[in-house]
Amino acid sequence: MDFLLIAIIIILLFVVARQHLSIRKTNSELHQMRDKLADIIEEETAEKVLLQTNHQPIQQMLIQINRLLSYNQKVAADYSRTKESLRKMLSNMSHDLKTPLTVILGYVEKLNHHEKMSVEEQSEVLESLHEKTLSVIDLMNQFFDLVKLESGDVELSISRLSINEICRKNVLEYYHLLQSKGLHVEVEIPEQNYYILGNENALNRILSNLISNAIRYGSDGGVFGLTIRKEGENIAVDIWDRGKGIAEAHLDHVFERLYTLDDARNPQFQGSGLGLSITKRLTEAMNGAIRLRSTPYEKTVFTCLFKRLTF
Structure with a gap:
């Protein structure tokens, strides 16, 4: 034991x-x-x-x-990127508002201190003042539209749309401007109608932003193009040009709010940096996607993808 x-x-x-x-x-x-x-x-x-x-x-x-x-x-x-994006946004917004507001103030002072101006001169100044004021209002409206889109306050009514007809209509609306810029227009829209679920006003704004963007920055390439094609189960809308394009370093940033290329600060271009951000948000609000590829002076293509309806 x-x-x-x-x-x-x-x-x-x-x-x-x-x-x-x-x-x-x-x-x-x-x-x-x-x-x-x-x-x-x-x-x-x-x-x-x-x-x-x-x-x-x-x-x-x-x-x-x-x-x-x-x-x-x-x-x-993410916080660091958001903070930096907000800093850039405020800086750009300040620039984009300060410049036209300074011009507007100059016109007002000119009207106040030049009693001997002729009626014709006053009319010209007032017309310029009106145009600058409208540009500021347009910029503010774009900014608030983007804020509402990002906050989810905008509900888009969705219906069955013919992407062919909407693209034809938008190209026709810009046709005279395209001709005045001396651009050769290459449009490839199939005879067969393709249908998507979307909002017509939103789709019109997307196409308008992309077409005007191609005209503003791609005119030096001499060609504007729009192509509708099938891509798997999706319908792809390519809006392209052969202009100076976008450098690789900028490709990941062009859809950021108020992000602009250096030459967009040139009064000749007058870019606000909001159009492509709004375009991206509207596309995503319709369950679509947008992508960009660019080879300077060869081809710059913005592609919008939407789910194709088969009924």
């Missing part, structure tokens, strides 16, 4: 010692995790907590901690 009791005591001591070592190892691993987490938080790095362990619960905890770190790092990156 004494031998059996001693054996039991030895086994129990062994078990206790092993548990003690396991607890010490677990505590050591937890302390390492704590210290690493503290370093990551304090130094705001994009590191992960890496630890070699055979302890299953700690392995699972590490997986969840690293998932949380990845999520927090993504949130921080």
Whole structure:
């Protein structure tokens, strides 16, 4: 009996010692995790907590901690991008409002301090003042339209639309402007009607923005094109030109609100940086997608994709 009791005591001591070592190892691993987490938080790095362990619960905890770190790092990156985007937006908005408002103030002062102006001169100044005022109102309306689209306050009524007819109508509306710019027009619209679910006003605005954008920035290529084609289960509308195009560095940014290329600040172009943002939001609001590819002086193509209806 004494031998059996001693054996039991030895086994129990062994078990206790092993548990003690396991607890010490677990505590050591937890302390390492704590210290690493503290370093990551304090130094705001994009590191992960890496630890070699055979302890299953700690392995699972590490997986969840690293998932949380990845999520927090993504949130921080998104916040940083949003903050930078907001800074640029306010800077651009300030520029785009300050310039025409300064011109408007100049016209007003001219009218106030030039009593000897002829009726004809006054009429010219008033016409210019009217045009500049309308441009400011248009810019503000675009800005508020974009804010409403991004906040989800705009509900589009959706119906069955013939994309062929809407594209024909929009090209015809710009045809005289295209001719006045000396542009060769290449339109490929199939005889067979293709139908999508969309909002006609929104689709008109999308096409208008893209066509006017091609005219404004692509006229030096001498060609304007619009093509409707099938792409898998979708209908693709390509609006293209052969102008100076968009450098690769800008391709990922052109749909950002108030993002403009350097030459868009040239009064000759008068770009606000809002048209393409609105175009993207409207396209997505109709469950569509928009993409861009550009090879300068070869072809710049904006493609709108919509789900094709088969009924």
